[in-house]
Amino acid sequence: MQLVECVPNFSEGQRPEVMDAIQSAAGSARGATVLDRHADAIHHRMVLTIAGPPGPVAEAAFRAVRRATELIDLNMHRGVHPRIGAADVVPFVPLGATPMQLCVELAQRVGRRIAVELDVPVYLYGEAALHPNRRRLPDLRRGEYEHLAANIATDPRLAPEFGPARLGPACAVAVGARQPLIAYNITLRTADVGVAKAIARAIRESSGGLPGVQARGFLTADPNVVQVSMNLLDFRRTPLHVVFERVAAEARARSVDVLASELVGMLPAHALVDAGKHYLRFGQLEASAVIETRLLEHALGAE
Amino acid sequence: MQLVECVPNFSEGQRPEVMDAIQSAAGSARGATVLDRHADAIHHRMVLTIAGPPGPVAEAAFRAVRRATELIDLNMHRGVHPRIGAADVVPFVPLGATPMQLCVELAQRVGRRIAVELDVPVYLYGEAALHPNRRRLPDLRRGEYEHLAANIATDPRLAPEFGPARLGPACAVAVGARQPLIAYNITLRTADVGVAKAIARAIRESSGGLPGVQARGFLTADPNVVQVSMNLLDFRRTPLHVVFERVAAEARARSVDVLASELVGMLPAHALVDAGKHYLRFGQLEASAVIETRLLEHALGAE
Numbered sequence: 218m219q220l221v222e223c224v225p226n227f228s229e230g231q232r233p234e235v236m237d238a239i240q241s242a243a244g245s246a247r248g249a250t251v252l253d254r255h256a257d258a259i260h261h262r263m264v265l266t267i268a269g270p271p272g273p274v275a276e277a278a279f280r281a282v283r284r285a286t287e288l289i290d291l292n293m294h295r296g297v298h299p300r301i302g303a304a305d306v307v308p309f310v311p312l313g314a315t316p317m318q319l320c321v322e323l324a325q326r327v328g329r330r331i332a333v334e335l336d337v338p339v340y341l342y343g344e345a346a347l348h349p350n351r352r353r354l355p356d357l358r359r360g361e362y363e364h365l366a367a368n369i370a371t372d373p374r375l376a377p378e379f380g381p382a383r384l385g386p387a388c389a390v391a392v393g394a395r396q397p398l399i400a401y402n403i404t405l406r407t408a409d410v411g412v413a414k415a416i417a418r419a420i421r422e423s424s425g426g427l428p429g430v431q432a433r434g435f436l437t438a439d440p441n442v443v444q445v446s447m448n449l450l451d452f453r454r455t456p457l458h459v460v461f462e463r464v465a466a467e468a469r470a471r472s473v474d475v476l477a478s479e480l481v482g483m484l485p486a487h488a489l490v491d492a493g494k495h496y497l498r499f500g501q502l503e504a505s506a507v508i509e510t511r512l513l514e515h516a517l518g519a520e
Numbered sequence: 521m522q523l524v525e526c527v528p529n530f531s532e533g534q535r536p537e538v539m540d541a542i543q544s545a546a547g548s549a550r551g552a553t554v555l556d557r558h559a560d561a562i563h564h565r566m567v568l569t570i571a572g573p574p575g576p577v578a579e580a581a582f583r584a585v586r587r588a589t590e591l592i593d594l595n596m597h598r599g600v601h602p603r604i605g606a607a608d609v610v611p612f613v614p615l616g617a618t619p620m621q622l623c624v625e626l627a628q629r630v631g632r633r634i635a636v637e638l639d640v641p642v643y644l645y646g647e648a649a650l651h652p653n654r655r656r657l658p659d660l661r662r663g664e665y666e667h668l669a670a671n672i673a674t675d676p677r678l679a680p681e682f683g684p685a686r687l688g689p690a691c692a693v694a695v696g697a698r699q700p701l702i703a704y705n706i707t708l709r710t711a712d713v714g715v716a717k718a719i720a721r722a723i724r725e726s727s728g729g730l731p732g733v734q735a736r737g738f739l740t741a742d743p744n745v746v747q748v749s750m751n752l753l754d755f756r757r758t759p760l761h762v763v764f765e766r767v768a769a770e771a772r773a774r775s776v777d778v779l780a781s782e783l784v785g786m787l788p789a790h791a792l793v794d795a796g797k798h799y800l801r802f803g804q805l806e807a808s809a810v811i812e813t814r815l816l817e818h819a820l821g822a823e
Contacts, residue, residue: 222811250818252811268815312811397811461800477803486812489792496799497764500780508525508555508615508700509789509813512571515553516819 222310242284248273261296286387303387320394328392332380339379343393399449400481413443525613545587551576564599589690606690623697631695635683642682646696702752703784716746
């Protein structure tokens with residue numbers, strides 16, 4: 218049984234009735250589950266977490282995108298978060314033993330359907346990207362909607378993978394595939410935010426640190442505690458425990474104690490299985506050895 | 521959403537058609553899932569693992585017990601494993617955040633139903649025991665079926681909690697509640713099985729070691745590797761990582777290297793969450809933070 222997640226981001230974080238309508242559309246696909254909804258009025262953005270077998274999740278994602286293109290006019294949208302469309306990004310994420318390739322194919326299938334049925338330009342990104350400069354969202358979104366609107370008809374570098382090279386009010390959609398993202402913080406017992414910033418610099422990929430790790434140093438509400446705040450973009454390549462041990466070593470080198478780990482949101486069972494394998498030296502340990510995971514496979518397989 | 525497991529043991533490990541019939545009876549209860557079946561012809565015994573919400577699991581367990589009492593005559597049964605009945609033991613096990621008390625109540629409810637509808641004596645054991653000398657199965661099963669058959673009518677110490685003080689061909693059933701059992705081995709790089717035996721002695725509860733830990737030392741197929749083979753009867757009280765670190769320390773004290781951990785069967789998500797909390801210093805981490813666990817709650821809650 219294959220299991221995937223889809224985490225679509227919509228350019229609407231203020232009008233509850235619009236957010237409700239998009240969430241309802243996602244929830245109307247039988248067999249898919251909307252696990253979470255997170256909205257931010259400042260970012261003017263909503264993120265849904267949908268999970269289940271591939272077919273139902275693809276259907277749920279399509280329905281949510283369709284509703285968003287009906288209800289959101291990007292000409293009216295101002296928020297602090299970069300965006301190119303009403304349904305801005307639609308990443309498919311493998312869970313459990315599901316191969317990434319399945320999510321790449323889902324992204325292609327759903328991307329094509331969005332383009333054909335909704336007449337919207339679709340860009341493939343992440344693991345589903347066909348062009349190297351569309352792998353990373355910041356590259357794809359450079360200049361945002363306004364840049365696209367001005368140039369999509371004339372600049373061949375902006376030609377979408379699917380759909381027309383022109384924008385309606387719903388603009389464009391980036392559909393892709395990626396590993397689950399783990400939002401992970403480590404707190405340190407010091408008043409000096411410089412320590413958190415220095416450790417963040419030491420571990421993040423963009424300054425030569427760990428692959429797939431984004432990191433920043435922050436103050437916290439407690440003046441004697443600072444925080445290294447991270448996104449782990451590829452936890453199979455750089456597991457949780459590698460990040461923890463590296464931050465702990467960097468803190469030790471600065472004579473600072475690690476206080477605690479904090480998870481923001483959820484993590485896949487595999488991340489804990491990987492940590493268990495490392496610390497407890499399990500030669501073999503699969504997510505399917507977890508009772509809840511096995512039961513989930515049965516519960517969903519029975520539908 | 522509450523989630524429980526039931527791991528009934530039946531005195532039949534040889535006739536496939538009888539085992540199939542019992543498993544089918546368990547599987548016929550809507551909403552419960554038979555996750556696993558393990559049978560052993562020498563022990564002449566079959567173990568089913570049923571999981572799901574409490575109501576469906578209770579129904580599945582009852583149906584399996586009813587079928588077993590119809591098909592198994594304990595007068596014909598000879599095996600190496602101690603037993604008192606056709607359906608020998610029926611433990612209910614809490615999963616996730618489900619409280620033990622719920623499983624105690626399930627055991628009482630199903631025990632009473634077995635007694636009333638099947639006219640079979642029922643003993644409550646484990647966390648559901650009403651008498652201290654019925655908490656442990658070895659105490660409850662002392663003398664086995666043959667001792668019960670000879671004395672149940674006359675010895676008040678053998679009076680069942682529910683049902684008649686007389687035996688039919690299906691004999692008696694022990695119904696109870698307990699924590700999930702984790703079957704866990706650690707291999708050591710030495711040819712000396714004495715090291716494994718000494719470490720097993722040092723860590724097992726019965727010789728003053730860790731609470732809820734059963735342990736024995738064994739040779740393995742590799743002459744340079746021995747094994748400490750364990751049952752963790754209460755992983756919330758004595759977590760996996762406590763056992764691992766203790767065995768590693770005992771091995772270190774004998775200048776022996778720990779090779780690897782091995783899991784026999786499955787483990788609950790909570791066991792890995794507990795290990796993650798310990799090694800990665802998560803202040804808070806719940807099984808519901810695991811995507812698969814959350815998805816399972818939705819999948820089952822939707823039924």
